[in-house]
Amino acid sequence: MNKEKKYDLEDRLIDFAVLVIEFVESLPNTKSANHLGGQLLRSGTSPSLNYGEARGGESKADFIHKMKVCLKELRESFNCLRILHRARIYSEENQALYLINECNELISIFVKSILTASEK
DSSP states (O other): OOSOOOSOHHHHHHHHHHHHHHHHHTSOSSHHHHHHHHHHHHHHHHHHHHHHHHHTOSSHHHHHHHHHHHHHHHHHHHHHHHHHHHTTOOSOHHHHHHHHHHHHHHHHHHHHHHHHHHHO
């Protein structure tokens, strides 16, 4: 987790998805962890897949729409991670905090990218 951050957004999203998978797999087997973990698994792996779709967008509008889908999923993941952290549902707090920070940075990147694409 402490490795230098990549500047390739696609690789960074894939790394985020892998970390989400590892985090979810480490959660306890409780009702709340299973519920939130399942939600996080879906929303946390979705941006990497949707970003690939966005890069192959058929038009500027299609690109922006798919980028907004990525942003929506990242925001959902961010809130889910915050709930898990506040409820102390994790095996390693550092891992939870890292994911929260990385997700927040990815949200910022997508907000700026969408604004830039919309202005052109």
